[in-house]
Amino acid sequence: MPFADAKAKIALELNGEPVEVAFAPHKTLLEVLREDLGLTGTKHGCELGECGTCTVLLDGAPVLSCLVLGVACAGRRVKTVEGMAQGGRLHPLQEAFAELGAAQCGYCTPAFLLAAEALLAANPRPTRDNIKQALAGNLCRCTGYIKIYEAVELAAARLSGERAEPARETLYGRP
Numbered sequence: 084m085p086f087a088d089a090k091a092k093i094a095l096e097l098n099g100e101p102v103e104v105a106f107a108p109h110k111t112l113l114e115v116l117r118e119d120l121g122l123t124g125t126k127h128g129c130e131l132g133e134c135g136t137c138t139v140l141l142d143g144a145p146v147l148s149c150l151v152l153g154v155a156c157a158g159r160r161v162k163t164v165e166g167m168a169q170g171g172r173l174h175p176l177q178e179a180f181a182e183l184g185a186a187q188c189g190y191c192t193p194a195f196l197l198a199a200e201a202l203l204a205a206n207p208r209p210t211r212d213n214i215k216q217a218l219a220g221n222l223c224r225c226t227g228y229i230k231i232y233e234a235v236e237l238a239a240a241r242l243s244g245e246r247a248e249p250a251r252e253t254l255y256g257r258p
């Protein structure tokens with residue numbers, strides 16, 4: 084096989100399932116997910132590590148998949164937005180984002196959801212400042228960040244067992 088056609092082949096855990104994938108060895112994790120595994124939920128933004136829209140979880144920690152080589156993921160655990168809903172039910176973060184209108188174009192949303200999931204795994208009841216800090220690497224061009232922060236707070240409350248409902252002004256806007 085000519086060198087230019089040589090492919091890397093790795094095994095990894097992807098959204099809880101073992102998978103094997105072959106790809107051109109120069110590809111980033113972002114490219115492997117979208118082009119070789121058909122998971123287009125992870126979005127392609129700046130490719131420079133600046134916008135955060137390509138965030139996935141690698142062994143539970145948020146990483147910018149445009150800056151991670153696919154070959155570096157051999158034997159690792161990768162989670163994308165496609166792995167968040169379970170048993171036909173949205174993840175509580177997804178529900179809260181949808182309820183509160185925390186997504187407009189939605190381009191940034193998969194990355195925000197995964198960064199927020201990692202935050203809540205480490206800190207189930209984060210303060211607003213904790214949330215701001217955890218999401219500081221994710222840019223949103225449409226929503227404004229307030230609804231995103233409120234959605235993370237609502238999901239955190241529900242995941243902690245509170246029967247939390249969104250505040251009326253959160254749903255309908257502030258007077």
Ligand code: FES
Pocket residue numbers: 126127128129130131132133134135136137138147148149150
């Ligand atoms: S695509 Fe912008 S940080 Fe990865």
Ligand code: FES
Pocket residue numbers: 185186187188189190191192222223224225226
């Ligand atoms: S909802 Fe459009 S970039 Fe965030």
